[in-house]
Amino acid sequence: MMRQLLALVMLTLALASPGMAQEEIVADLSQRQVPITADFDGSELILYGAVKRETPISVTEPLSVIITVAGPSNPVTVRRKEKVAGIWINTDAVEIDSAPSFYAISTSRPLNQILSETEDLRYKISIPRAIRSVGAPQAVTDAHEFTNALMRIKAANGTYQARPNTVAFFDQTLFKTAITLPANLTEGTYKVTLYLTRDRHVVTSYSTNLAVEKVGLERFLYRLAHDQPLVYGLLSLFIAIVAGWGASAIFRYFTG
Structure with missing residues (x-):
């Protein structure tokens, strides 16, 4: 009898737990493979899906959608050029431990409105959080500027994309977005992740892979x-x- 009572209490606590997902993501991609040929000049990836619910739609706390596409991550060395005696030369250098070769983030609303700093730190969703830079030489006092420079360079060549308000979210159930894949893609396995957020917290997530290969x-x-x-x-x-x-x-x- 005591064992049955304990099991009932544990089940009740599990159902009442805020970490239990009451919504799930059902999603798919327009293509599972991006073939790179000699005349490859980019492609468009369409992501679409729906929210599967076990409870009625919440009107007071609506859902939001975040979709990320991350390419293979590798260490990157960022160097700073300075003019010395009329000649531009490399001076300081910082090795960033891990940076995705491609990263796109699309959202149904501005990111700071649908995701808290704590949740971003936990799930590493925004572009700065997706880049891992632990340490730098002691002589470099502004190491964060090297990370910012990397993001500017990647954004300029289209391999880092921040795309707010580009996820169409219909009736809190159906969603769709399109992400442009540039011609300078790195070969490898890309991770596509979809997040549902409510009240700036991640409710549930779904991940799948995209193959980019020659x-x-x-x-x-x-x-x-x-x-x-x-x-x-x-x-x-x-x-x-x-x-x-x-x-x-x-x-x-x-x-x-």
């Missing part, structure tokens, strides 16, 4: 260059010799 002849040459560099070098030399001999033969034919 295909066809481009993939063969890329793999050959990385896996068998000697064979790739010899093949390149052979092609160059044949091309040179062919051009010379054609020139002699028309001039001889």
